[in-house]
Amino acid sequence: MESPPVPKIKLPTIEPFDGTIDPDDHLSAYKHQMYVQGVDDATWCKNFPATLKGVAQKWFNNLPPNSVNNFTELSILFTSHFVANRQEQKNNMHLGKVVQGPKEALRSYVKRFNLEALQIQDPNAGVAFDAFIRGLRPGSFKFNLVKKKISTLTEAAQEAEAFIHATEVCAKEKHPEAKKIEETIQPKKNLPKKAETWEVTSMPTSSKRSKITEPATSAEPIEFSKDQYSILMEIKDQYELKTPTEMKMAYRNRDKSKYFHFHKDCGQETIECKHLKRALEDLARKGKMNSY
Structure with a gap:
């Protein structure tokens, strides 16, 4: 630690080490600031205590006299003493x-x-x-x-x-056509419910009303061996799928990180598309999806 006086240098402006953080991080920050000053090894040792505080400062003060010959030795003593604070080395x-x-x-x-x-x-x-x-x-x-x-x-x-x-x-940048579709769809939300239609049937003794209802589809859902996205990528050039209806969700409310390969628009993952599911089921009922 004994060396001739050196010209005044700029002390390192780093957070003082108090013994609670990773010693390797502190040592690295100290080295980066000392390298640019071009000073000798003894100056490195003399300025290092100025970057310590608390228990770390006490540790340095308790080092035996003449026990450090160069900064390399001081670095080893420092990191060895505070090794418990080292962060886990990730691989x-x-x-x-x-x-x-x-x-x-x-x-x-x-x-x-x-x-x-x-x-x-x-x-x-x-x-x-x-x-x-x-x-x-x-x-x-x-x-x-x-x-x-x-x-x-x-x-x-x-x-x-x-x-x-x-x-x-x-x-x-929303496409003009998409904006028109959105404007067309929005007003429909406020339309009143369509009134039920009734018809009167003539009976021998009296007139009876019967409610007209649409026939319900009883087709069972079909399970495929692959996900919808994979199937679509494999058959899109083999079969002509029914063109899907326009998406009803407002463009600004869609998840832009998701992309519909079937609708060719953003908003949802292809594997979640109900329109594609129905289109694939239609093909399956026609006997064109036996391999899936």
């Missing part, structure tokens, strides 16, 4: 725990995944990419990654950025 397996929630936006999932990846030292690119794909919720974005044969995390991040941008643009 590539931790990325497998990052999973996109059922209603979580793609932007949020990508941000959480990147923050987790930054905490891993020397991450394996292949493992990271595999974890990113597995964590994605089934949908149009994940399907496009597989279809385009994306094989690296960098490419996946670029695709995610483009997809997020496209989704946000579609949410801001």
